[in-house]
Amino acid sequence: MNQQQYHPWLFRLALATAIATLPLMIVGGHVTTEGYGMAFPDWPTSDGQNMLTYSWFHQTADKFYEHGHRLLGMLVGFLSIALVIVACKVADRKWIRNVCIAVLACVIIQGIIGGTRVTENSKGLAMAHGIFGACVFTLMSFLTMVLGKRWIAISNDPPVLPAGYGRRLAITVPLLVLFQYFLGGFLRHFKTGLHPHMSFAFVVLIFVIIEFRSARKSEVKWLKRPAMGMLHIGIFQILLGIGAWITVFGLPAAGFVAKTGSWQQSLFRTAHLMTGILFLMTTVLYSVRVFRLHQLNKNRSSEQSLSATDSLPNAEGNV
Numbered sequence: 001m002n003q004q005q006y007h008p009w010l011f012r013l014a015l016a017t018a019i020a021t022l023p024l025m026i027v028g029g030h031v032t033t034e035g036y037g038m039a040f041p042d043w044p045t046s047d048g049q050n051m052l053t054y055s056w057f058h059q060t061a062d063k064f065y066e067h068g069h070r071l072l073g074m075l076v077g078f079l080s081i082a083l084v085i086v087a088c089k090v091a092d093r094k095w096i097r098n099v100c101i102a103v104l105a106c107v108i109i110q111g112i113i114g115g116t117r118v119t120e121n122s123k124g125l126a127m128a129h130g131i132f133g134a135c136v137f138t139l140m141s142f143l144t145m146v147l148g149k150r151w152i153a154i155s156n157d158p159p160v161l162p163a164g165y166g167r168r169l170a171i172t173v174p175l176l177v178l179f180q181y182f183l184g185g186f187l188r189h190f191k192t193g194l195h196p197h198m199s200f201a202f203v204v205l206i207f208v209i210i211e212f213r214s215a216r217k218s219e220v221k222w223l224k225r226p227a228m229g230m231l232h233i234g235i236f237q238i239l240l241g242i243g244a245w246i247t248v249f250g251l252p253a254a255g256f257v258a259k260t261g262s263w264q265q266s267l268f269r270t271a272h273l274m275t276g277i278l279f280l281m282t283t284v285l286y287s288v289r290v291f292r293l294h295q296l297n298k299n300r301s302s303e304q305s306l307s308a309t310d311s312l313p314n315a316e317g318n319v
């Protein structure tokens with residue numbers, strides 16, 4: 001089996017890029033929650049001024065957060081460029097270099113979608129910016145995982161997985177979560193589809209519970225941990241969803257009236273969005289692990305059958 005090398009600086013840079021994306025998404029989420037998306041009519045300039053020289057500290061809240069979001073996006077852009085440079089210098093695997101380039105390309109596309117959302121004043125693009133952002137973060141987390149020591153250790157000594165284990169679920173669950181994310185996006189940006197979004201949450205939860213139970217049975221720690229995380233995040237997400245629903249639409253039966261712009265509403269809406277991103281990421285990383293273990297198990301069994309064939313006596317009876 002090929003021994004993979006650990007590159008500490010590449011790993012740290014990938015981790016730093018993913019971590020720097022968290023405040024970017026929180027501020028971006030806050031911008032949409034509060035309706036600050038059109039604080040500036042222009043992009044890439046802010047009120048006609050260069051992004052870096054624009055004085056934003058003493059601006060109104062909408063400009064402060066929207067400009068802060070743009071600057072954080074720039075920071076993530078620089079980190080992604082550094083990631084590609086370091087990967088081209090040190091990464092021994094071509095596909096790792098390609099994933100780093102894909103991260104940079106996605107960050108650029110994400111910036112363009114965000115900018116066009118402003119210049120076109122388009123809610124559809126705002127929704128696309130939200131969904132694509134979650135996918136880019138998932139890609140960054142995937143890169144961090146495959147550059148980590150644990151991934152390499154597992155590659156060198158993979159635990160055994162029963163044949164056919166969990167593949168269909170590994171495809172289904174992230175797709176269901178992504179679909180649920182779409183429904184959430186419609187609700188957030190177009191204020192439509194509350195009931196489909198609420199009902200589908202329980203379909204997602206059932207599938208996550210099934211996947212969690214099968215991970216527990218597999219006795220593979222590398223799968224059990226993310227499956228546990230996935231279940232907890234899923235339950236927490238539903239609770240935040242209930243909070244967002246009550247604070248956005250009110251609960252007349254309990255005498256609760258929704259107040260636009262209240263801190264409770266802001267908190268629940270942005271926290272629900274962020275947890276949705278983390279939920280999508282966890283389900284995808286779990287699935288990647290399932291497929292990785294299948295691939296490693298397959299490689300090992302073909303190596304074993306090759307070495308068994310090599311040790312068979314040949315026609316002259318030599319071993």
Ligand code: HEM
Binds near residue numbers: 201
């Ligand atoms: C599997 C569980 C769930 C997931 C993955 C999920 C995901 C999401 C996401 C990602 C968004 C924002 C989308 C965007 O900004 O592009 C959203 C919005 C929303 N979700 Fe969920 N959700 C779940 C469950 C629920 C539940 C159970 C409820 C209500 C009982 C709910 C109520 C809402 C509401 C009210 C919004 C709009 C909030 C706003 O206007 O900011 N969600 N959901």
